[in-house]
Amino acid sequence: MRIWLLVDQLKSHNIAVIDQILKNSPRTLKSGHSILVTQIDRTHREFSVDRSFCILKRGYDLPNSQIEEGNFPVIASTTINAFHKYYKANPPVITTGRSGSLGKVLFDNRKAWPLNTSLYVKDFKENNPYLIYYTLKNMNLESFNSGAGVPTLNRNHLGALKLHVPDVAIQTKFNSQVDPVFKQCDVLNSEIDALNMTKTQLLPRLISGKFSVENSNIQFPPSMQAEEQV
Secondary structure (H helix, E strand, O other): OHHHHHHHHHHHHHHHHHHHHHHHHHHHHHHHHHHHHHHHHHHHHHHEEEOOOOEEEEOEOOOHHHOOEEEEEEEOOOOEEEEEOOOOEOOOEEEEEOEOOOOOEEEEOOOEEEEOOEEEEEEOOOOOHHHHHHHHHOOOHHHHEOOOOOOEEOHHHHHOOOOEEEOHHHHHHHHHHHHHHHHHHHHHHHHHHHHHHHHHHHHHHHHHOOOOOOOOOOOOOHHHHHHHHO
8 A cells, every 4th residue: 555655646746747847848948949049149140240341332423425435334223334434443343223223233343433323332341342242132222212203222221230241251261152253254244245346346247248258167056057957
């Protein structure tokens, strides 16, 4: 009888312990969640540091009538408008639309003239240009529209934002991955520009008959060769 009594007492004790655990579970889980959130936040702060990200500046006025043909791109809110004899910003030039069209971010590794319809990065604050480019690109800048009629991006609104910026070591590693890709893109774009210029120069001569392709050794791409055989 004593053994069974002892067993019953143990059962009652275990049930009481389990009941106490169940009662305290929500509180324990909440405390655990709070600890995890704190750890994640601490890790993120170790990954990043609070500091100035970049300074955006309004572009410069340049009426079409004052553009003199040259080698420096004139960058509007979403695209390159023309090529000018003079420039206002040294590379890399990162711009985004300020008035008219918002949201698109451009990156150019040439000296350029950012127009007054754009904002450009005046000061990188020692941050990696590619990091700034991709951060601005993914910030949904069009949502900061402050214009009643014409869409307008006020740089002062962006200046009030707080960002966690990766430290120098991480930015350097990021740069080592991205920079070769951008350089290859620059090479390909240069080749495309050269081909377009060649086409522009040859087309009038082909139409006028001054240039004949009959005796020219022209190598067609494999895709075009396949079409001719069909």
